[in-house]
Amino acid sequence: xxxxxxxxxxxxxxxxxxxxxxxxxxxxxxxxxxxxxxxxxxxxxxxxxxxxxxxxxxxxxxxxxxxxxxxxxxxxxxxxxxxxxxxxxxxxxxxxxxxxxxxxxxxxxxxxxxxxxxxxxxxxxxxxxxxxxxxxxxxxxxxxxxxxxxxxxxxxxxxxxxxxxxxxxxxxxxxxxxxxxxxxxxxxxxxxxxxxxxxxxxxxxxxxxxxxxxxxxxxxxxxxxxxxxxxxxxxxxxxxxxxxxxxxxxxxxxxxxxxxxxxxxxxx
Amino acid sequence: xxxxxxxxxxxxxxxxxxxxxxxxxxxxxxxxxxxxxxxxxxxxxxxxxxxxxxxxxxxxxxxxxxxxxxxxxxxxxxxxxxxxxxxxxxxxxxxxxxxxxxxxxxxxxxxxxxxxxxxxxxxxxxxxxxxxxxxxxxxxxxxxxxxxxxxxxxxxxxxxxxxxxxxxxxxxxxxxxxxxxxxxxxxxxxxxxxxxxxxxxxxxxxxxxxxxxxxxxxxxxxxxxxxxxxxxxxxxxxxxxxxxxxxxxxxxxxxxxxxxxxxxxxxx
Numbered sequence: 001x002x003x004x005x006x007x008x009x010x011x012x013x014x015x016x017x018x019x020x021x022x023x024x025x026x027x028x029x030x031x032x033x034x035x036x037x038x039x040x041x042x043x044x045x046x047x048x049x050x051x052x053x054x055x056x057x058x059x060x061x062x063x064x065x066x067x068x069x070x071x072x073x074x075x076x077x078x079x080x081x082x083x084x085x086x087x088x089x090x091x092x093x094x095x096x097x098x099x100x101x102x103x104x105x106x107x108x109x110x111x112x113x114x115x116x117x118x119x120x121x122x123x124x125x126x127x128x129x130x131x132x133x134x135x136x137x138x139x140x141x142x143x144x145x146x147x148x149x150x151x152x153x154x155x156x157x158x159x160x161x162x163x164x165x166x167x168x169x170x171x172x173x174x175x176x177x178x179x180x181x182x183x184x185x186x187x188x189x190x191x192x193x194x195x196x197x198x199x200x201x202x203x204x205x206x207x208x209x210x211x212x213x214x215x216x217x218x219x220x221x222x223x224x225x226x227x228x229x230x231x232x233x234x235x236x237x238x239x240x241x242x243x244x245x246x247x248x249x250x251x252x253x254x255x256x257x258x259x260x261x262x263x264x265x266x267x268x
Numbered sequence: 269x270x271x272x273x274x275x276x277x278x279x280x281x282x283x284x285x286x287x288x289x290x291x292x293x294x295x296x297x298x299x300x301x302x303x304x305x306x307x308x309x310x311x312x313x314x315x316x317x318x319x320x321x322x323x324x325x326x327x328x329x330x331x332x333x334x335x336x337x338x339x340x341x342x343x344x345x346x347x348x349x350x351x352x353x354x355x356x357x358x359x360x361x362x363x364x365x366x367x368x369x370x371x372x373x374x375x376x377x378x379x380x381x382x383x384x385x386x387x388x389x390x391x392x393x394x395x396x397x398x399x400x401x402x403x404x405x406x407x408x409x410x411x412x413x414x415x416x417x418x419x420x421x422x423x424x425x426x427x428x429x430x431x432x433x434x435x436x437x438x439x440x441x442x443x444x445x446x447x448x449x450x451x452x453x454x455x456x457x458x459x460x461x462x463x464x465x466x467x468x469x470x471x472x473x474x475x476x477x478x479x480x481x482x483x484x485x486x487x488x489x490x491x492x493x494x495x496x497x498x499x500x501x502x503x504x505x506x507x508x509x510x511x512x513x514x515x516x517x518x519x520x521x522x523x524x525x526x527x528x529x530x531x532x533x534x535x536x
Contacts, residue, residue, distance in 0.1 A: 041511055130398060138519055140510030164516070171511045205530050239529065242408030243309060243439045248432070251406055251522040254515070258523045261507065262473050 002054075002068060002078040008088065012079070016051060016101050017089050020159050029104050031157035032089070035096040036063050038167040042102065043070050045170045049100030050076045055083050058097040067098060091159070104157050107146065107173045109185040117145030118211040118264035119257060120191070122182070124150040124228060125219040126249065132156055133164025134250035135217070139172040142257045145212065146173035150182055183231060186214060192233045194260075195224050196252055198245060200235035204256060207236045209263045217253045270322075270336060270346040276356065280347070284319060284369050285357050288427050297372050299425035300357070303364040304331050306435040310370070311338050313438045317368030320346045323354055326365040335366060359427070372425050375414065375441045377453040385413030386479040386532035387525060388459070390450070392418040392496060393487040394517065400424055401432025402518035403485070407440040410525045413480065414441035418450055451499060454482060460501045462528075463492050464520055466513060468503035472524060475504045477531045485521045 005013060018024040019032045030050060033039060039049065040063050052071045058064050059080060068078040086095035114120070121144050126132050132154050139147050153176070154161065162169050177185075186193060192210040196217055216232065218224035229235060238247065238255060247255075273281060286292040287300045298318060301307060307317065308331050320339045326332050327348060336346040354363035382388070389412050394400050400422050407415050421444070422429065430437050445453075454461060460478040464485055484500065486492035497503060506515065506523060515523075 044511075134516045134519060137512070137514075137516055140512055141506075141508050141515050143509030166514065166516075167512055168510070238409075238526065239533070240409050241411030241529075242436070243312075244405070244408055244435055246405075246434065247409050247522070248402045248405055248434075248518070250516070251402060251519060254519040255523050255526045258506065261509075265507070 002080045004080045005085065006082050008085065012051070013085055013088065016053070016099075019101060020091060022155050022158065025104065025155065025157055030101045031104050031162065032099060032101055032159050033162050033169070034090050034099045036061070036098055038170075039067055039098050039100050041167040042100070042170040043067060047102060047105075047170050048074045048076060049102045051101040052076065052078045053081050053086060053089060053099045054078070055086055055097055056080050061097070064098060107175045109148070109175055109177055109181060112146050112173060112175065114145065114189055114191055114212050117143055118213060119144045119260050120212055120214045121147045121253065121257065122150060122214050122216045123147065123153065123249075123253070124179070124216065124224060126153045126217070127220055128249070129154045129158040129161035130164045131220065131248070131250040133161040133166070133169070135253050136165040136168040136172050136174070138250065138254040138257055140168035142261045144172060144257065146175060148175045148177055148182055150177060150179050179228065193231065194234045194236060194256075195229050195232035196237070196256060197224060197229055197235040198237055199229065200237050202234065202236045204236040204238050204259055207234060209260050211264060211267070213260045215253065215256050215260060217249055220249045270348045272348045273353065274350050276353065280319070281353055281356065284321070284367075287369060288359060290423050290426065293372065293423065293425055298369045299372050299430065300367060300369055300427050301430050301437070302358050302367045304329070304366055306438075307335055307366050307368050309435040310368070310438040311335060315370060315373070315438050316342045316344060317370045318344045319369040320344065321349050321354060321357060321367045322346070323351050323365055324348050329365070332366060375443045377416070377443055377445055377449060380414050380441060380443065382413065382457055382459055382480050385411055386481060387412045387528050388480055388482045389415045389521065389525065390418060390482050390484045391415065391421065391517075391521070392447070392484065392492060394421045394485070395488055396517070397422045397426045397429035398432045399488065399516070399518040401429040401434070401437070403521050404433040404436040404440050404442070406518065406522040406525055408436035410529045412440060412525065414443060416443045416445055416450055418445060418447050447496065461499065462502045462504060463497050463500035464505070464524060465492060465497055465503040466505055467497065468505050470502065470504045472504040472506050472527055475502060477528050479532060479535070481528045483521065483524050483528060485517055488517045
């Protein structure tokens with residue numbers, strides 16, 4: 001049976017709310033995700049929140065019941081609460097019907113099976129949580145095998161990244177690794193490393209992509225460092241016809257990912 | 269000669285800071301843009317802030333001097349200030365070296381010359397300022413003739429939209445119009461209206477794009493309404509291989525815009 005919490009001063013409410021802060025996420029090993037659609041998607045991939053908060057009026061919704069059953073069946077706790085507390089937990093004026101606190105998770109490079117997809121995403125020192133979430137969402141759409149985050153990247157469990165991913169955090173395998181871990185792993189099997197760069201004349205539309213393609217996106221402000229570009233099997237550039245010589249990192253990744261997907265589907 | 273303001277209580281500081289609020293932007297007809305690169309780009313397109321704030325240490329930077337000269341030459345006011353006040357104006361801990369308050373502007377449909385570009389962007393009820401800014405930035409990169417914002421869309425002069433545009437707000441002509449204004453204008457000349465939709469079998473990669481292409485993106489949550497889809501000359505869809513049947517609106521627009529650009533360049 002769900003318990004009921006309606007006091008803002010409740011210690012669990014404070015603890016869950018604190019997960020919007022990176023330090024607390026790390027200490028607790030928990031992160032926040034909101035929304036019936038996203039939590040249901042998580043449940044379908046086998047991830048169930050340790051704590052589930054839901055508003056009383058939504059308790060009869062069949063998807064909410066299913067979540068409550070799953071949480072209680074897995075030893076977690078379901079908590080009926082007020083909309084005001086959901087608002088406080090999510091930091092939004094119009095909160096979703098459910099907020100969950102999930103155990104953080106990571107895949108390891110050794111867990112990735114590169115035969116499962118022709119496209120893999122790799123991002124290096126990504127700084128913006130919205131970009132990270134958007135890249136995961138694109139990864140889901142193109143059927144990417146996973147996303148490898150290289151170096152000092154933003155926390156994929158930040159509330160903003162989880163939100164922007166629209167649930168893809170749960171569906172796209174995510175690995176955090178250093179470049180020195182990633183490169184030997186990549187070279188231990190098949191895989192073409194393709195870097196987005198301004199320092200090449202290879203048009204992205206006329207390049208020879210090979211399966212599996214590992215698509216490498218650099219830091220938002222600086223792009224890829226020269227020593228990482230030097231390890232790429234192929235550098236490609238996209239046309240930039242405007243005044244500024246740049247694209248949003250998540251946008252550039254998506255245009256490239258759909259290009260590689262088109263090549264893979266033409267071969268397939 | 270620039271005057272100096274260092275008091276947080278200064279009325280002009282309060283007034284400029286209030287421009288982060290939509291109501292004040294509308295009342296004042298002013299909006300905020302930050303950063304030397306973006307303000308320089310604005311200057312090169314002929315837009316000079318009415319008020320320019322800069323930190324004392326950056327006063328000798330030649331691009332700052334050029335901005336100060338331009339502002340004073342156009343009857344505006346240049347104000348030397350502290351980093352703390354720049355922080356307050358921009359709402360960021362590490363403020364840029366310059367913050368400007370510009371007159372808001374709009375193009376009208378009648379101002380657009382559809383012979384100037386093969387690609388035009390149209391967005392309907394766009395709600396997220398980051399998406400709007402990112403779409404403008406993509407528009408700059410693909411050389412779009414302009415962006416038409418249809419219906420009740422987010423304010424393009426919001427600080428977040430201006431930031432995400434990375435200066436493209438100044439370089440890509442922007443029109444706000446109702447659907448009932450846009451459609452007759454569109455039909456008064458050449459132009460293929462292409463809508464992104466899930467309700468079609470036309471693969472975006474194999475479609476027959478005609479010049480000029482008007483690429484129409486719908487609301488983030490709802491996509492395009494049926495009555496607007498019915499007016500499109502062509503509906504196309506992108507492959508969605510994942511669990512979720514959706515892409516970020518700015519990402520979908522960018523993949524489509526690069527596709528149309530490739531077709532236009534192949535013809536050209």
